[in-house]
Amino acid sequence: MADKPSGVEIQLENVTKRYPGSSEPAVADVSMTIPAGKIVILVGPSGCGKTTTMRMINRLIEPSSGRITIGGEDVQAFNADELRRNIGYAIQQAGLFPHFTVEQNIGVVPGLLKWSRKRIRERVEELMDLVGLDPAEFRDRYPRQLSGGQQQRVGVARALAADPPVLLMDEPFGAVDPITRGHLQDELLRLQESLRKTIVFVTHDFDEAVKLGDRIAVLGDKSSIQQYDTPEAILAHPANDMVAGFVGAGASLKQLTLLRVRDVSYSDTTLTATIGTSPAELHKRLTEQGRTYALVLDDRRRPKRWVHVRDLPAASSLTTVGRPVGDSVSTQSTLQDALEAILAEGGNAVVTGSRGEYVGTVDITTVTDTIQQLRTGHVDSESGQS
Template sequence: MAENEEVSGVEIELEHVTKRYPGTRTPAVDDFSMVVPAGKIVVFVGPSGCGKTTTMRMINRLIEPTSGRITIGGEDALKLDVDTLRRRIGYAIQQAGLFPHFTVAQNIAVVPGLLGWDKKKVNDRVEEMMDLVGLDPADFRDRFPRQLSGGQQQRVGVARALAADPPVLLMDEPFGAVDPITRGNLQDELLRLQSELKKTIVFVTHDFDEAVKLGDKIAVLGNQSTILQYDTPEAILANPADDTVAGFVGAGASLKQLTLLRVRDVELEQDALTVTADESPASVREKLQSSRKHFALVLDARRRPTRWVHVRELTSATSLANLGKPLRDVVSLQSTLQDALEAMLAEGGSVPVTGARGEYAGTIQLDTVIATIQQLRDEHTNGEEVSA
């Protein structure tokens, strides 16, 4: 199958789009033109007040443009009925924006219900979307938003935005209100979903590291949404267009290269002793002693890593239940090497890596990341010598 046949997203084109509010001397967005490629993530990054959110909201007409043209999949968005347009575009915002008196299932079902889907189709879709974003329907479908963590609420927000299978997803700082570890996990989850779904995603952030991690292309915006540079993360890191863009890149550009490399790009170790939660402590202790290891990694019934158990804890234990040290952080194959390095510092050693559905895939070691940093530094030094 050709690559473009696998893409479910559509191209977005903004031509000379301007937004001028009554009573203001200068436009909030001035003559903005851009093509967002089908099936790609394009990140708008810029300082607060530069117009990036206004620009994104004009795509689904939450803000009406004063002038210009916007086409989505070749269709003029300004000529469509506004409700019809918005039901074709997923929208995810900071703090999820869930309806507080709706259950998780009811929140996800909102747009399919408005589109007139029959009850069985809606229920099937709700279960499919919950599974896709890693929330067990049996545990979560009847909960209310107040009964969820911030990260779980954001997952529901993404599931709701994708429920009607829209070709376009707009995301306005969706992970900005959660803690750094949860934020990293949600970013990984988005990348995993995108590898399966290939939507066209416009993502707004003020965090350049997030832009580098998520974006196929980044638009660095200045005042009035002036495009200072629109290119791949690699190109912007290597050659910032001007001093303002260089300020966004900041110090340590070579270290930021770690954000361009994924855990899947390096070799994982397979030397951790893994055991299942239903094994007896005596059996696990015997395995550790025979393999001359001190720790075992406990996996649940779906082979997802849950905690490390030390050999000392097994002496008088009768069950592995709740034994050992819960994992504070794991990384996925979609995680960046920078995420992996931060997780290692939090965990104090090697970190388990999970695959597409959270299953154990191996561990990543500090030596691997250090060797990669050294290789990047050598390549950077050699590149400077050649250019000199």
């Protein structure tokens, strides 16, 4: 990890937005400091002004009054287009240009900044690898040829293309299915661990806020700040009834969102085999060890299929035998994610590392033991240790 964050501090000082013809401001007198290199979540009900507040940072919406600084520089001192080229921006459904390839979409801002073709191509490849898309496979595809989750990965890569210190994200994962959403959240946390950008993230989903945020700003009408604190503090001590309503019932279970899979013990004792292993050899290994199942990995050690010993005698290869791995989790996933994956998989879930490689499995006993420790107050949410 870098010695210091690559992000910079953002300050909002008495920021207000009034629209012509409206008697009340959309955003009224908001002041907050967003620390450098941290993820700050703006969460609140629809229409409260959270997206308007975020868009004033890159002047997609011009504030009526007040002051916004990025790294100590007043945003009004910059040309608006220049400002936006130095701030990453990712939105729901990715907002990709439909007639541009993946490579062209990611390279848009570097192109506007007059980077050389060689530098742009190298940056595109670096970012595609970073967000888990094989450049050889996806570089020349168009958005319509991608899944929703793949489109969002391209959107994040495009937002990071010019290596901006600040990344604004407006409900970027709101339009994908829950499993893909969890994986994208994990990917963002993995990226942030090394990139340490200053990220302002808008959502209406409090569970997402707790999972992703270093700090959460719970906003009320006109973006009034009801509470601005760490997820742990908000869960433990909601400032008022509105915040308590966002926390909702089962606050102790929400503590599972504060703990990561990496914080608890997960097993690496599952028998594994690479996709090129012969079925006969794997059958022999399973039989000798008295095991029933094996996990098949690809050449990059990414989990692909579960194979039962009885499936192997008639199999010609491991490519299609058994069943595909279903819902997996990463070391960045929360224990809430792990619990959902375990229930979907029927007993345990595969755990992957930073590049999608297999690192172990986590089972229901580990999660239920942690829940019991949370109920009795014996788990440290920073370390996951009792």
